[in-house]
Amino acid sequence: MISVTILGAGNVASHLYKVFSKTEQVFVKQWYNRSIGSISTHKNEVEIIDDLLKIKEADVYILAVSDDAVKTLSASLPLENKLVVHTSGSVSLYDIDKKHRRGVFYPIQTFSKTAEIDFSNVPICIEALKSNDYQLLKKLAISIGSPTKKINSDQRRVLHLAAVFVNNFTNQLYRIGHEITESEGAEFDVLKPLIMETAKKVQDFSPYMAQTGPAKRNDKKTIRKHLKSLESEHHKDIYKLLTESIQRTHGRKKL
Structure with missing residues (x-):
């Protein structure tokens, strides 16, 4: 023992x-x-x-x-x-x-x-x-x-850094999603199956291969609509930053 x-x-x-x-x-x-x-x-x-x-x-x-x-x-x-x-x-x-x-x-x-x-x-x-x-x-x-x-210590350090992105930052995005749904009386719970499927998908595919959405498709019309719908400038900044990151990753031209 x-x-x-x-x-x-x-x-x-x-x-x-x-x-x-x-x-x-x-x-x-x-x-x-x-x-x-x-x-x-x-x-x-x-x-x-x-x-x-x-x-x-x-x-x-x-x-x-x-x-x-x-x-x-x-x-x-x-x-x-x-x-x-x-x-x-x-x-x-x-x-x-x-x-x-x-x-x-x-x-x-x-x-x-x-x-x-x-x-x-x-x-x-x-x-x-x-x-x-x-x-x-x-x-x-x-x-x-x-x-x-x-x-070793270097591997642990980068794992912890990556964990902040995949856990802490992701959870903050959940919070923003919750604020957005609440603003129009929509139910955040409707998104929970999507959250589960997204997490499930990376068990079998790389995050690169699993990426979907308007930024990946370079759907500029939808992106502009989303930005217009967002009332918070803070949320707009986050949306733009993440959209640009996806576009860079997948070789799409920025807005």
């Missing part, structure tokens, strides 16, 4: 605690957060602490905290030569204090506390300086049913 201590109480920490606590191969030894109130509802399930001096021996210490907190928190841990990993896509492995055995346990997924997560659909990107530590982190990921990928 792998003993784990979780540090942090955000979305990633909460989901990791939830899946680890259901896994026979993993024992969550402690859960630390500097504000103990945010994890107090779990006090009858796991030992919760808000004092690093109370931290106990474990196989893996997972820093599921904000990017800015990784360096300071790892330096504050009263431990040496223990496997300490962070869950960030953009923080360097070397931001973890050198007194530890350093690693990364990066789940590529969007996490919200209220949303259920199936970890069999959550790839875990693993990085470690020592082979034994890599194998332990791989075993930890496999225990929760996650596929694993061995990557």
Whole structure:
């Protein structure tokens, strides 16, 4: 059994605690957060602490905290030569204090506390300086049913950057679509099958091959109608920017 201590109480920490606590191969030894109130509802399930001096021996210490907190928190841990990993896509492995055995346990997924997560659909990107530590982190990921990928810091950095485009920016476009439908009393829910089909399509085709729409077709009449219909100048700017990007990709002449 792998003993784990979780540090942090955000979305990633909460989901990791939830899946680890259901896994026979993993024992969550402690859960630390500097504000103990945010994890107090779990006090009858796991030992919760808000004092690093109370931290106990474990196989893996997972820093599921904000990017800015990784360096300071790892330096504050009263431990040496223990496997300490962070869950960030953009923080360097070397931001973890050198007194530890350093690693990364990066789940590529969007996490919200209220949303259920199936970890069999959550790839875990693993990085470690020592082979034994890599194998332990791989075993930890496999225990929760996650596929694993061995990557280096540069690969993780670009994956995180790409994730911002395909997840965060895409979700903002959903929000704009929601605002546009609401403006005329149309139902955003009608678009949900389209959203699902678009996501499904890139499982089988490259994004380049999957592209459709007026910009790809260079349908200038429709594009002008869309721009005229948009009341928000901000939305117009986004529409123009993305239209131009598609036209550049597919060799179409701009408006």
